[in-house]
Structure formats: C-alpha cells, structure tokens
Amino acid sequence: MEFKAYDPKQIEPKWQKIWADTHAFEALDDHTMPKFFGLIEFPYPSGNGLHVGHPRSNTAMDIIARKRRMQGYNVLFPIGWDAFGLPTENYAIKNNVHPAIVTKKNVDHFREQLQKIGFSFDYSREVDTTDPDYYKWTQWIFLKLFEHGMVFRDKTLVNYCPSCKVVLSNEDSQGGKCDICHGDVVQLPKDVWYLRITKYADKLLEGLKSVEYPENIAQQQVNWIGKSTGAFVNFAVKGTDEKLEIYTTRPDTLFGVTFMVMAPEHPMIDKYAERIGNMDAIRAYREECAKKTEFERTQLVKEKTGLRIEGLSGINPLTGKEVPIFISDYVMMGYGTGAIMAVPAHDQRDWEFAKKFGIDIIQVIKGGDIEKEAYTGDGEMINSDFLNGYTNKKDSIERVLEEIEAKGYGRAGVQYKMKDWAFNRQRYWGEPIPLIHCPHCGVVAVPYEELPLRLPDVDDFQPGTDGKSPLAHIESYVNCTCPKCGAAAQRETDTMPQWAGSSWYFLRYCDPHNTEAFASKEALDYWMPVDWYNGGMEHVTRHLLYSRFWHQFLYDIGEVSCPEPYMKRTAQGLILGTDGEKMSKSRGNVVNPDDIIDDIGADAFRLYEMFMGAFDQAIPWSTNGAKGCRKFLDRVWRLQEMLVDSDSYSEKLMATMHETIKKVSLDYEAMKFNTAIAAMMTLVNEMYAIGSVTKAELKTLIQLLNPVAPHITEEMWELNGFGSGMMRSEWPQWDEAAMVKSEIEIAVQVCGKVRGHITIPADMTKEQAEKELAAHEGVQRYLAGKNVVKTIYVPGRLVNFIAK
C-alpha cells in the first residue's frame, strides 16, 4: 500500500469541518454519564489576535478534555468571550466605530484562529459578556448582592487614572501604576460603589482547604487576603472623652509604647483642629503627603517623616502614662484604624521614627541590641509589670489580652490587607449598574423584571472631563422614574469593571441559552463544580478571588449547590519571545500562530507548545524546536509504510508499549506533557529500530497521541480502518505484568562509583547478587586486594560493593 506524504494543509481543514458538521464536541444531554467540566480562562478578544502564548493553556486543557472523552466522560469544554473592556473602547473612540462592532469583528477573528488550532470546544455554548442576554444575569447577580447588603457607597480616596479617566481598584493600580495604560495613578476623593468582599475574607481563606490548588497559587491568595490576628486597643486622649483606637499584632509589647502615630488623613486631626497648637504645620505636612505619588511613598522614601501633634497625647491604658501623638505617612489610613501605638524597641519602623525624633525607646523583650536596631525576636519579658518573666510570645499575648478585655481597654481582633472591591468605572463599554438615585427613596434597585438594563446607543464614547461616564450625558438614559415611589429619579451612570462578567461565566456555560435563570438548577447540579480550571498566574489574585467570592455568595443565598466553583486549578507558564522577553507588540517579538500553522501545521504547533518544556515554567519560543516536532509527526505518518497486519503487540515491543501507555496516561494527568511526548518519541524510535510496527501498536500509539495531535491521528485512524469515532474510542490500558522483563541490565558500583554494567535475571535475590556479581571478572578487577565489607543491592537498578 502506497501512502501519500503527510499533508496537514489537506488533513486539518478536513477534520475541522467534520468535527463542526457532526457537532462532535458538544456536551451531551445525558446527565447519567460521569461528567467532566474543563475550563480555560475565556479570552479577551483584542484587536491583535492570538500570539503563540495564548494557545498553551487551551492546548493543555484540550488534551485533558479529549482524553476524558476517550475515558467515557461527558465533557463540557466551553469557550466564550470576555469582551467588555477598555482597549476595545479606546479603539472605538479612536476610530469612531461602535465598540459592539469592534467586538464582533475581534471575536470572529479569535474564533477563526482557535478553530484552526483544532480545539475541541463546544462552540454551541459560546458566551459573550457584552451580549445583553448574558449581562442581564451579571446585573441580576449584582442586584442580589445589593439586596443582601453586599453593595455600599462610600466617599473615599480612590485610585484614579488621569489618562484612562477611570477609577481603579487597588488590584488594578498596584505600585501606583494603572494596570491598563501603565501611567501614574493619582488619589482622588470620589463616590465609589464597593462590593463587600472583605466579608468573605475568612470564607475565601477557609475554602482553599477544600480545593486542589498548587501551593504557590494558594499562597498568593493567602497573602493577598493578608489576614493578621492581633488586638484593637483604646488609648484615651488626654483632656477629652475621646478614645484613639489602634490595631496591633503585638499587644504583648504594650508596656514599650513611647508614642503614637496617626495617618495624615486621620479624621481625629480635623475634629480637634482647634486644640492642636501647630495645625498650620500639620496642614502643610498633609498636603505634602497628598502630593507624593504612590511610588515615592512606598518605593523611594524610606526615610521617616512626620511631626508631633501639639496638644494631643494618648494615655497608655495599662500604665496610665502619657505618650505624644505624631502624624506620619508611614501609617496608612486604609489599614487597621489608621493609627498605631509605637514600640520603637521592637518594631523597626517605629525605631527609625524614634531615632529621628529623639523619642524614648523602652525595651520590653530581652535580646538583640536596641541601640543598633529594633529587636523583633522572642525573649523574656521585662519592664512589663504583670508580663515580666513570660518567655513565650503566645503566652504573653494571651495574658495581656485577658487583661485588656477584662478591663475594657480593647479586644482581640483580626485585620485583612484585602480591601473591599471598588466596583464602578466611568466608562461606556461595561455592564450598566442597575441602580437608580431617587431624591426621596435614596438608592433603589432596578426591578429584576426590567433586566437587562441595556447600554444605550451613543455616538460619543469619550469619557467626560468631569470624571463622569459617557452615559451621564445621555438624558434619555439618566432620567427615569423611581420604581418605588414614581418620582422623577436618575440612573446610576457608571458601569461595572471588566472583572464582573468573568466572575460567573462558568455558571452560564452550564446552561447558556436559559432565559428564565442564569442556569437551571438541574444543569448546575450536574455540571458544577468545574473539575479543572487552567489559566494564567496573572489572574490568581484578582479574577480567581473575585469569582470565588461571587460563587460563595451565590452559594450562601442558595443559588448554587457547591461552595467552591473550581475543584482544581493549574497555571501555565508564559511563552516568551525568542529573545527570552515577554512577547509584546512594542518589543516586536510576537510570534503569530497563523504563520506557524501555515508552516508546520496545527498538530505540530500543538505538539511543540506542549513539548517545549515544563508546562508551568516560562519558556522562550524556538521555531527550530517547533520544526523538530513536525519531523516527529512525519515519522509517525511513515510508520504506515512498515505496517504488519497483526492485532497484538509484538514480543519485542510488548514491555515498551505498556510502559508508554502508563507514562503517557499519568503524565497527561500531571500536566507533564513534555515527558509524555518524549515517551512517545522514544516508542517511535524503537519502532524504527525494529523496522516494523503492528496494527495494534500503531492503533495504541495514535490513540495516545490523539489528544495532542488530533488531526493527523484521526486521519490515520480512518486510513487504517480502525473503526468509527476515534474521539470516543476506549483509552488504552496498561498491564503492569506485561512490563516485567526477564533479564535486565544493572549498574555495578564499587564504593559508589559505577564500574560497569551486567545483565542479570530480573528476579535475582540479594544473596545471589552478592555471590555471583562479586565473582564477575569485570568486578573482580576493582575488588582486587580488597575485602567487600558490605553489599547494597537495589533490585533492577544497581549493586554497590563497599570494599576496603
């Protein structure tokens, strides 16, 4: 039989069409089957299209999904579009096209690119966050949050990006840089809608114990939530009825307090402005602080600044001693109570401040040299009244809390670094926030039956210079009647942040066309939770926390029946440019998958994406490496020229076949795709060495390879008449017994150094090995004139003679 050369350009479109025409990858309605819900982060359809980094995650999950189908699972492997967002809106403004049109164009381009790679997505369940039928339910969930007191409005300093003209969450403005345009962020006072994610801080921490996340991902979430345990303590303010509340994690050092510090924004300063002697200087200092960028405040200025607040001093509740109060920007208004008790002997920041301002330093824990730096270690308590003599931090904290609580000076408490989620943006291209401001009733929810609250059509998407959303300028949108009292009212004109639509999309996949609910209870009960979610490390602290928060909330109000949305989370490493740098348009190192596929085919592209290195590590792209993978597929194809008509594995390959099945099966599960592929390459090399391959061997090989290279294997399956429906053919089984070899080669070591190799019966015992191998002439040479004092025999691996 003559075989044509391997031609992916012919094979790949052929199978992609067959899969689409036969709806091959649509999830089945049969809810009695075991299910598998595999999820990848739905893409933001940017105008740039895909680069070779994007498909890495998809390919990995596609391999798992395809393997699961062959293992008899009902697989849900969906795709959708996270399509709201600034880049689209900015493009729309610049080119004067409606963002919906831009979005549609980009989505079509993305879909086409993905289809060319041959992912087994269920395209019948596509979701699009900008579709009113979708964002109807985003708004619905928001209203549920509102109804349950999880939404509140506050006037605070917010992170504002002057370039994007938009308020950013803390998460979106890390390091004082805008996450979208990377410009400097400034702090502005503004009315902001918040979601009370902090109420779920403990649940978010607790939930991590019931899911399978890798250590580094779980740890990042733990750090982000930033729970600390400590105490709130009230210091009386001398000459007033006021208590100044502070938060500390070290109440055991209360006897070492020599001063207190308030954040520049602390409200008590204004309240007592009249009794503060140096209010002018304080005002000047506050202005100075406000002018500093976040960058200066956190990165550069480690030198402590501040000044004494004259006329205000605190009273240490335990000692009754008076301590001065300072203002300084090393204390943040946004954490704890915005004021601290300073213990310079045992906190380095307080120590630096005390040195600079000549404040007393009282040591209360023995150890270190507090002349040189603060001592933060453990030790015996001194100068601390009833705490003296305690040597264990835990015990002394317990003891002092007892005292504080008994006397009403304060209480034990916890703090989180995580802040509530700033939830509004002054932009057009987002979900309208379904709230109405009524002069009589206050903030009123848009009635559920009026959802979706559609984005009005406008011509001008430009945000106003007044910091308001473009929607604020559309009177027909803004003006409405209050659903409660019927009075003339105004709509909220801000929209939701991009994270909203992605916080629940996996739920919609379960039942994407439902018009009565975001998904039916039955569909949710069957499909949820997501069994395996793969995505990028960059979404670990934001998207992953936000979506867990929404899901936990929906669980608490009885809308979903599992407390955690994702059972297992994994993350891929970045694919870097050939220069080892992150791929970006500006660096000019972007590799386009279309070009690669055109050159070597989608299967070789997929194969290389998975073969290039450890899945969770960042790796530079190498087009030569990719070509090597094409070479491997050519070799697999040409195996057809050495085919022997036999329904069993040949004796020579028996053990290798079973070993390969085992290795590939287990490595896929562990996302060790590179070694799985290496094992298949080894197998193919052996087939070439033997010079022939049986039908059974070929069948197994292409089944193992199918999840990675689906087109070529489907074609070979058909050519060789292996039957219909390769994608649901039974995944190969391995047999441990078949791997056992009668003879094996082991290493012979003398004093731990390898001195040769010997082939022995595989079942040789230690006693036999000691006797027979020591007598072997190759071994004798190294043992000459020495006594063997000990023999270590590791069956199947080595024998080690310890000789003197």
Next chain:
RNA sequence: GCGGAUAUGGUGGAAUGGCAGACACCGGGGACUUAAAAUCCCCUGCCCACAAGGCGUGCGGGUUCGAGUCCCGCUAUCCGCACCA
C-alpha cells in the same frame, strides 16, 4: 523586607535518594542523489593523542554505601506583595 519559584551540556529541558544529561534543537560525519532538499544511520558534557582514568547539576558545609534530589549556610535571577503596625 515578606512570600513563591528557579539555577543541570552550545540551546530547550529529563531524572520515586540509586547508572546525570532521557527526549529534542543546534553542530559534525556518513549513506542515498548528477546535485540539492527530504529521508535514514552514526557522533556530539568537559579534561586527556587514544585507552585507562579523572572532573562535572550556581557556591560552601553536612547526612548517606550512594545527593541534581534531603538538611544547614550563602549567591544570583525571575514573579508576586510591600512602611500592613
């Protein structure tokens, strides 16, 4: 500063405490060819003319019959957080 990761040939990378460098890329040689491409075969960590041997997994110690792997102490790079009281 805190948290996490990484460090192995010219390159990407393999290796339940048990033969370091699997599998590839690059490079070299050979076969086939009028020639080239493709393909097939061989070589390819370093030192050494060869053999024998020695040296080799960022650095310094340790545990062990045996360490890339475990322990202690460093260094470098990357990622995340960061004056979090």
